Amino acid sequence: MDHFNYRDSILHAEDVPLTRIATEIGTPAYIYSTATLTRHFNVFQEALSWAPEYLICYAVKANSNIAVLKLLGDLGAGMDVVSIGEYARARAAGVPGNRIVFSGVGKTRDEMRLALEGGIRQFNVESEPELLALSEVAASMDTIAPIALRVNPDVDARTHEKIATGKSENKFGIPIARARAAYAQAAALPGIEVVGVDMHIGSQLTDLLPYRQAYSKMAELTRALRSDGHQIRRLDLGGGLGIPYKRDNSAPPLPIEYGQVVRETVGDLGCEIEIEPGRNIAGNSGILLSSVIYVKQGEGRDFLILDAAMNDLIRPAMYGAHHDIVPVAEPATGAELSAYDVVGPVCETGDTFQKGSQLPALADGDLVAFRSAGAYGAVMASEYNTRPLIPEVLVDGDRFAVIRPRPSLEEILAREALPDWL
Numbered sequence: 171m172d173h174f175n176y177r178d179s180i181l182h183a184e185d186v187p188l189t190r191i192a193t194e195i196g197t198p199a200y201i202y203s204t205a206t207l208t209r210h211f212n213v214f215q216e217a218l219s220w221a222p223e224y225l226i227c228y229a230v231k232a233n234s235n236i237a238v239l240k241l242l243g244d245l246g247a248g249m250d251v252v253s254i255g256e257y258a259r260a261r262a263a264g265v266p267g268n269r270i271v272f273s274g275v276g277k278t279r280d281e282m283r284l285a286l287e288g289g290i291r292q293f294n295v296e297s298e299p300e301l302l303a304l305s306e307v308a309a310s311m312d313t314i315a316p317i318a319l320r321v322n323p324d325v326d327a328r329t330h331e332k333i334a335t336g337k338s339e340n341k342f343g344i345p346i347a348r349a350r351a352a353y354a355q356a357a358a359l360p361g362i363e364v365v366g367v368d369m370h371i372g373s374q375l376t377d378l379l380p381y382r383q384a385y386s387k388m389a390e391l392t393r394a395l396r397s398d399g400h401q402i403r404r405l406d407l408g409g410g411l412g413i414p415y416k417r418d419n420s421a422p423p424l425p426i427e428y429g430q431v432v433r434e435t436v437g438d439l440g441c442e443i444e445i446e447p448g449r450n451i452a453g454n455s456g457i458l459l460s461s462v463i464y465v466k467q468g469e470g471r472d473f474l475i476l477d478a479a480m481n482d483l484i485r486p487a488m489y490g491a492h493h494d495i496v497p498v499a500e501p502a503t504g505a506e507l508s509a510y511d512v513v514g515p516v517c518e519t520g521d522t523f524q525k526g527s528q529l530p531a532l533a534d535g536d537l538v539a540f541r542s543a544g545a546y547g548a549v550m551a552s553e554y555n556t557r558p559l560i561p562e563v564l565v566d567g568d569r570f571a572v573i574r575p576r577p578s579l580e581e582i583l584a585r586e587a588l589p590d591w592l
Contacts, residue, residue, distance in 0.1 A: 172454045173203040174541065176500040181539055185568035188459055188498045192537055195561055195572060197461040198478035200548045202233075202573075204241060204566040206455040207544075211245050214447055217429030221443045225291075227271050229409050229448025230256040232545040237564050237573040238452065239263035248291065250409070250446040254281040261288060271406065271444065273320070273370075275300075275342060282307045282315070292316040294368040294406060296343055301356055308361030317356060318366035318406050321349045321391060325371050325384040342370070346387060353395055364400050366441070367392055370408025373449060376422040378431050381407075385435035392439055405436055409446035413453040415492050415542050425450065449545040456544020458483055459498070462536045463515065472510050474532060479514030480521040481554040483540060483547050487520045495523065498537035501530040512538075516555050548574070558582060 173184045180187045183201050191201060211226065218224040227248035230239065234256055239249065240263040249260040252274035260270050267289020272281075275296045282293070282304050295301050295317045308315040322343030344352050356362050371384050385407065392402050412422035425447075432443060460478035467473075485491035495512055507528040514521040523540070532538070548562050562574040 172541075173205045174457055174539070179500040181496065181498045181500070183457070183565040183570070186565050186570050188457075188537060188539060191563060191570060192459060192461065192498075195563060196576070197459050197537065198476075198482055199459050199561045199563055199576075200456055200543065201459055201563045201565060201570075202235075202238060202452075202456040202544055204564060207238065207241055207451060208245065210451040210455060211242055211247060213425045214429075214445065214451070215246075217425040218432070218443060218445070220429070220433055220437070223442035225269065225442070225444050227269070227406075227444055227446045228451060229446045230260060231549060232448030233452040233456070233547075234259050234549050235562050235564075235573055236263045237562075237571075239265065241564075242451070243269075248444070250448075254284050257281075257285055257288070267291065271446070273368075273446075277304075279303055279307050283311065286311055286313055286315060290316070292318055292365055292404070292406075294318050294320045295356075296320045298344070298352055298355065301352070301359065301362070305359040305361045311361075313361065314363050315361055316363045316365045318364075318368040318404065319344055319349065319352055319356065320368040320370065321346050321388070323369060323371065323384045323387045325380050325387070343368075346391065349391055350394060350398060353400055354398065357400060364402070366402055366404030366406060366444075367395070368406040368408070370406075370446065371410065373410045374412040375410045376412040378423050378427060381428065381431050382435060385432065389436045389439060392436070392441070402439075403441055404444060405439065405441045406444040406446070407432060407436070409448055409450070411447060411450045413450055413542060413545075415453075415494070417494055417541070451545075453545035454542050456542075456547065458493075458540035458543040458547060460538055460540065462532055462534055462538065464534055465510075465532060468511075471526075472508065474510040474512045474527070474529070474538075476512065476514055476523075476538065478540070478560075479516040479555075479557060480518065481516060481552045481557050482514070482560050483523070483543060484550045484552075485546055486523050487518075488550075493523070493543055494541040495527055495529065496539050496541065497530060497532060498539055505530045516557070553582065556582065 225248045227250040229250045243265040248269035250271045251257045273294040320343040414421045460476045464475045480487045509526045511525045512523040561576045564573045
């Protein structure tokens with residue numbers, strides 16, 4: 171469910187017509203719904219309401235705009251970060267360090283130091299070398315680093331190969347067969363406090379079975395670690411629950427169903443539960459608004475050339491991902507549809523969003539919206555072809571605000587410098 175619906179024949183974001191945003195802000199632009207972000211966070215709260223202690227750590231990489239982080243942080247969210255830059259964003263949004271979890275396979279010593287100085291809930295440690303480095307940093311600061319070891323359970327998440335993280339061939343985590351030895355090593359190191367176990371098997375999961383398999387292994391490991399003398403009090407279960415990118419009858423499992431799997435697999439361990447949803451909170455909370463530049467007749471096909479491009483939304487080019495594309499002006503009932511290849515203006519054949527998309531007749535200047543673009547859209551954008559990063563807009567009821575402005579070409583060029591010899 172989201173809050174982007176037709177009203178008076180115009181697609182609205184909550185109570186704001188998208189035509190108004192296009193007129194005042196221009197296109198392309200990302201638009202996020204406060205009501206949808208709030209609802210999706212609260213659904214996860216409900217899914218874990220059975221747990222005596224839990225924390226929903228929003229995966230900042232999905233959408234890292236500080237306004238989005240502030241909104242979720244004020245609702246009680248923790249944050250899952252994978253760089254010191256994301257950590258800084260979370261702190262700038264007012265999220266305290268004791269609600270921030272630091273994940274990622276390549277944390278540097280400088281990042282570790284800065285996070286320890288600023289406050290951290292835990293480090294999700296991904297390898298033995300990282301564990302040794304963190305111990306050295308924490309000991310040199312005369313402080314303690316709380317950690318959970320990320321364990322790779324060798325479970326197939328049944329998702330896109332580029333976002334699967336829980337198989338033995340993936341770069342993430344410590345193999346489960348080595349976990350007990352790694353925990354013994356951690357317990358013997360200075361500056362390290364073992365607080366839990368971490369596991370994350372992938373993104374855009376549309377089947378609960380891989381979760382059940384992974385969390386059953388986590389429960390078994392937790393019992394073994396406790397028998398080894400470790401005080402395991404926290405389980406970080408990762409995130410990855412998928413969203414419906416297509417408006418058809420196939421829908422991923424609901425958070426409430428996911429929460430039941432958590433309860434059935436690890437609910438009897440008496441541990442605090444952490445989860446790290448990102449896409450499921452932000453994905454359907456945002457759209458990409460774009461204008462038609464030209465309708466071009468090709469050889470045997472028509473092209474809808476938009477002002478949005480692959481540098482603005484890379485997912486179709488990178489993953490072959492689908493986003494429903496809809497006209498902002500509601501088509502008449504029974505309107506005839508035509509097949510368009512929907513493309514952007516970037517000088518790449520890969521700058522193609524959809525081929526053969528069935529849409530009503532459109533003309534230069536018409537507005538279209540890409541649904542389910544709130545996650546991994548703006549955060550993965552670039553300035554390829556020297557195209558400015560596009561604005562991000564947050565809607566709340568009948569009001570909206572620009573939460574990241576479009577830079578001018580002068581601002582882009584001013585970031586660069588000529589060496590003295592030129």
